Amino acid sequence: MLKKSFIILIMLLMLVTFCNRVNATEIKTSLNIIQKASETKYLENNQGYISKEIVDSNVENGEVTIELKINNNKKEQENTENYENTEIYLMVSENIVNNEETLTNNINNIEKLVTKIFNKNSKTKVGIIGIKGTINDSKLDEETGKLITGDKDERKVNGSVNDAEIVVGLTNSLDTIKNGLQNMNSSKTKYRANLQAAIRLANKSYSNNTNKILISLYDNVPDIAIGVPGSFSYRWLI
Numbered sequence: 001m002l003k004k005s006f007i008i009l010i011m012l013l014m015l016v017t018f019c020n021r022v023n024a025t026e027i028k029t030s031l032n033i034i035q036k037a038s039e040t041k042y043l044e045n046n047q048g049y050i051s052k053e054i055v056d057s058n059v060e061n062g063e064v065t066i067e068l069k070i071n072n073n074k075k076e077q078e079n080t081e082n083y084e085n086t087e088i089y090l091m092v093s094e095n096i097v098n099n100e101e102t103l104t105n106n107i108n109n110i111e112k113l114v115t116k117i118f119n120k121n122s123k124t125k126v127g128i129i130g131i132k133g134t135i136n137d138s139k140l141d142e143e144t145g146k147l148i149t150g151d152k153d154e155r156k157v158n159g160s161v162n163d164a165e166i167v168v169g170l171t172n173s174l175d176t177i178k179n180g181l182q183n184m185n186s187s188k189t190k191y192r193a194n195l196q197a198a199i200r201l202a203n204k205s206y207s208n209n210t211n212k213i214l215i216s217l218y219d220n221v222p223d224i225a226i227g228v229p230g231s232f233s234y235r236w237l238i
Helices: 002-026 094-098 100-120 174-182 195-205
Strands: 049-058 063-071 086-093 124-131 133-135 138-140 147-149 164-171 191-193 211-216
Touching: 086 094, 086 100, 086 164, 086 195, 094 100, 094 191, 100 124, 100 174, 124 174, 124 195, 164 174, 164 195, 195 211
Parallel strands: 086 124, 086 211
Antiparallel strands: 049 063, 124 164, 133 191, 138 147
């Protein structure tokens, strides 16, 4: 009787297992993508980030292709504030007054630029920073190739933070800007341009809680820098 009961138990277990297998083969699964991209993970010390994103998928086969990106750019600043008012400084070499045509062209170009700026946003103010430097009282003798130095020349003097000035304070008046440019460097002094001093002056001249823009209209290589003189020698190359 015990043996018969044991055989019946085995048969019941086989029947249950068979039914489970049949049910398992009849179940159809499908791939459901809940989120295509994972949260961006930033590296330590703001050295970059890692991101993962599903770029392709096969729903029937349950396969996905994942793209892994590693970027070593620093994390962008979050919550950048945009203010209602904007301040723009234009940096101009004061040497432009020594050539009438150059001065006229610069004033005309600045007038066009500032007009477009004011038309775009009436809450924008523009100022002019004059790029100065140590006095350049020298010229090259084309016949001998020698540098003739005048009494006022400062080629051995280090550049300083004072080698720049506010020619026109921040304003929304185009006429004020034009007049300031026309009256700039009335002595027509020739300078060794110190662009670094102009940038530093602009940086400390902006107001608080405003959008700050700095535009350089100086397109040459600076002659000097803060703490650096403009001393050099000329010679003919044969």
